[in-house]
Amino acid sequence: MADKKYRVLIAKPGLDGHDRGAKCIARALRDAGFEVVYTGIRRSPEEIAVAAVQEDVDAVGLSSLSGAHLQLFPKVLESLKKHDAADIPVIGGGIVPDEDIAILKEQGIQAVFTPGTSLADIITTFQSVCHK
Amino acid sequence: MDIDQIIDGVARRNNRAIAKGISLVENGDERTDRLLTSLDQSLIDEAVVLGITGPPGAGKSTLTDKLVKTSRKLEKRIGVVAIDPSSPLTGGAIHGDRIRMMQHALDTDVVVRSMATRGRLGGLCASAGASVRIMAAGGCNPIIIETVGVGQSEMDIISLADVTALVSAPGLGDDIQALKAGLLEVADIMVVNKADKPGAEMLAMELSEVAREKGREVVKTVASEGTGVEELLQTMLSIFEQQKASGESRRRRREAREREVVDWALEMLRPVLRERGAEDGGEYSGDPRVRAKAIVEGILGDGESVNQ
Numbered sequence: 001m002a003d004k005k006y007r008v009l010i011a012k013p014g015l016d017g018h019d020r021g022a023k024c025i026a027r028a029l030r031d032a033g034f035e036v037v038y039t040g041i042r043r044s045p046e047e048i049a050v051a052a053v054q055e056d057v058d059a060v061g062l063s064s065l066s067g068a069h070l071q072l073f074p075k076v077l078e079s080l081k082k083h084d085a086a087d088i089p090v091i092g093g094g095i096v097p098d099e100d101i102a103i104l105k106e107q108g109i110q111a112v113f114t115p116g117t118s119l120a121d122i123i124t125t126f127q128s129v130c131h132k
Numbered sequence: 133m134d135i136d137q138i139i140d141g142v143a144r145r146n147n148r149a150i151a152k153g154i155s156l157v158e159n160g161d162e163r164t165d166r167l168l169t170s171l172d173q174s175l176i177d178e179a180v181v182l183g184i185t186g187p188p189g190a191g192k193s194t195l196t197d198k199l200v201k202t203s204r205k206l207e208k209r210i211g212v213v214a215i216d217p218s219s220p221l222t223g224g225a226i227h228g229d230r231i232r233m234m235q236h237a238l239d240t241d242v243v244v245r246s247m248a249t250r251g252r253l254g255g256l257c258a259s260a261g262a263s264v265r266i267m268a269a270g271g272c273n274p275i276i277i278e279t280v281g282v283g284q285s286e287m288d289i290i291s292l293a294d295v296t297a298l299v300s301a302p303g304l305g306d307d308i309q310a311l312k313a314g315l316l317e318v319a320d321i322m323v324v325n326k327a328d329k330p331g332a333e334m335l336a337m338e339l340s341e342v343a344r345e346k347g348r349e350v351v352k353t354v355a356s357e358g359t360g361v362e363e364l365l366q367t368m369l370s371i372f373e374q375q376k377a378s379g380e381s382r383r384r385r386r387e388a389r390e391r392e393v394v395d396w397a398l399e400m401l402r403p404v405l406r407e408r409g410a411e412d413g414g415e416y417s418g419d420p421r422v423r424a425k426a427i428v429e430g431i432l433g434d435g436e437s438v439n440q
Contacts, residue, residue, distance in 0.1 A: 004159045005223065005250070030224035035248045040231035047237035051230055054244055056151035084148065 006130040009057040011039040011048040016066030032123045045072060049079030052088055058130035064094040074107045089129040135163040139170045145271040147243055154245055157262040171269035179268035180372045181275050183293025188281025190299040191325040193232045195355040196278045200236055202365050209241040211272030213263050215256055217280045218248040243272055255279040255286030258399050261392045290318045291388045294381060295368045299323045302331030316342055320371055327352035
């Protein structure tokens with residue numbers, strides 16, 4: 001009976017309302033056997049952290065297309081820490097310039113996906129961070 | 133979090149501990165039993181469990197969100213278990229109920245857990261009962277269970293919940309006819325949601341006929357606007373009070389417990405059965421029913437036989 005399923009939260013922080021990408025990732029993860037909790041658009045970092053805690057997810061995926069990733073992604077990390085949940089890995093995705101990817105990774109975002117990343121890569125990355 | 137922290141955390145109403153505890157059950161973790169035997173039974177006995185069921189698109193999530201809001205006005209700490217189907221192909225699932233419940237996201241007295249059916253039919257998941265008990269022991273009362281979108285026969289909720297509301301809405305057409313034969317007969321209260329839409333009055337009248345026969349109520353709601361939700365909550369709670377007074381609630385809970393024991397036993401036997409059933413390497417070896425009987429008698433041992 002010990003069949004561990006990976007649970008992930010897909011969230012859109014901030015004010016951008018374009019969630020085609022987030023839904024696409026959510027569906028790809030579902031098809032790869034993940035249980036995906038989707039928060040919908042326009043969530044605050046705090047709301048996302050609390051949802052991640054209550055749902056006891058193995059990883060959080062953030063999507064941002066508005067350019068506010070440098071502000072929002074680290075804020076989610078901060079909120080998770082505040083709720084004693086800094087152990088939940090966070091992955092980011094969206095329109096993120098290369099130079100920002102390095103900054104985000106330095107702050108603790110595990111991986112950052114851009115429009116060129118293949119779904120297969122994304123799934124593999126989620127599997128590996130969930131497995132840890 | 134280790135098991136002692138989880139046990140301690142649930143008792144202290146820590147939401148992360150509650151979430152971790154539910155995951156233990158869900159994943160069949162070997163520490164599950166320690167947690168479940170540690171729960172405060174008096175809190176479990178006290179907590180009222182409200183079931184929300186109905187066909188897809190009837191407005192279950194929106195109604196649940198509004199019931200949460202109403203409960204919070206009464207300063208009740210509330211738990212929600214929202215169940216969605218697992219994919220039969222990949223085992224994956226999408227949980228969207230939080231989209232409608234995010235307004236409560238920062239309220240630490242609203243505990244929401246999304247769960248996937250993981251192959252279980254009947255509208256719930258195998259761990260739903262245990263999850264409800266963990267939430268109750270974590271101070272939640274009432275606890276709402278929102279089932280998957282149902283058809284005719286997903287009746288597990290009737291057993292698990294103290295009071296079950298069957299939510300329907302106009303425009304779902306033949307679904308309603310289909311529902312009449314099954315769930316309609318056993319739900320404690322019927323809700324006509326989207327009551328501002330054309331056809332709602334007609335639906336309410338049709339349902340009233342069935343309801344009258346069974347001595348049950350029909351409540352009209354417009355969940356998106358919150359209309360009728362307070363009345364619905366009050367009606368559900370007063371049905372529970374009546375059940376408690378008449379002893380009905382004790383009887384129901386005892387039956388539910390017995391049923392859950394059997395469910396878990398079957399769940400635990402499933403892998404064993406699968407293994408033994410596959411022993412012939414998939415070669416044809418007689419009639420399935422005959423073979424099943426032989427396997428079960430093998431497990432029972434000591435010459436005990438199956439009486440059928």
